[in-house]
Amino acid sequence: MxxxxxxxxxxxxxxxxxxxxxxxxxxxxxxxxxxxxxxxxxxxxxxLRDTQSFSIVAGTNTYDLSTDTFDIARVGLTSKGVLKRIGKFDMDLLVGGSWQSVNGTPSSYYVDVSSTNKKLTLYPIPQSADAGTNNLVVDYVKVxxxxxxxxxxxxxxxxxxxxxxxxxxxxxxxxxxxxxxxxxxxxxxxxxxxxxxxxxxxxxxxxxxxxxxxxxxxxxxxxxxxxxxx
Incomplete structure (x- = not known):
């Protein structure tokens, strides 16, 4: 065709x-x-979809999404599987303000997508055991x-x-x-x-x-x- x-x-x-x-x-x-x-x-x-891979760095929980990101369909960690999406407000309510200092293998994420800011934040903060090459995969909807x-x-x-x-x-x-x-x-x-x-x-x-x-x-x-x- x-x-x-x-x-x-x-x-x-x-x-x-x-x-x-x-x-x-x-x-x-x-x-x-x-x-x-x-x-x-x-x-x-x-x-209209595409994928983006990130190499997780120990101690780093925020990653820059592709500039053509419209929304996130799903996020997967090779050692964990599909992560749960949660809003930042919900994270604050459920986990409390201290969540930004909690360490561990990521199980959830939230997305900050605006006209000037496109970021993915993991929770908990990944550690050395979670670090790897292209081990965080984002399936996203494109602009x-x-x-x-x-x-x-x-x-x-x-x-x-x-x-x-x-x-x-x-x-x-x-x-x-x-x-x-x-x-x-x-x-x-x-x-x-x-x-x-x-x-x-x-x-x-x-x-x-x-x-x-x-x-x-x-x-x-x-x-x-x-x-x-x-």
Missing amino acids: PNYTRSDLVTQVSELIGDTSNQQWSTTQIQDRLQKAQEKFVSDTRA PPVMASDSDAPLNGQTLLQPYLDALAYFAAAQILYASNNPTDWTKANVMIKQYDTKATECITLFNDLSETTPLRLKISGIGRVVNAR
Whole structure:
């Protein structure tokens, strides 16, 4: 299956909204809706994934995550297995303020991801017995790439995601039609949101089947319907 490009998706959206000559909606406006659709799809499905490995250093419990980290799916320690994710606030409540000085083999972690800070902190603080090379593995959801040119492939051109790219066109087209003053267009948009939901749910099911665990946030329904549905 050949990789779709931004240009292919723009053409598809133009056809879906019935404006193939781009008289009502410019190519630039459609491109903007497609970028937002890509971000929506990744947020809903968490399917754009990658891994990052760290070499644990004794006495060091905080590690810098990749700059393209959107969220963490799971974290594993080769000698321990999958670690439990916990929020910093919960850590303070459950363990107390002294948790930052507790030593031992890590069993939990919390994530600090913001626009300027992407860090992973382990609890307890690893010791010499926990040190190793590439023995901490992070499975993470990536920030969607910016499609800056017509030849750019959405969702990083990942092969497994190619069958679901129609979802981007459906969502982008729906947002355009919702902006119309014509109730008929709103009805069409509702149909496209349902088509987006179907594709996104199929993608979630695939990645659940490929994964050993199912993060709670993947168990969602009615994904696109909450946005601008009329």
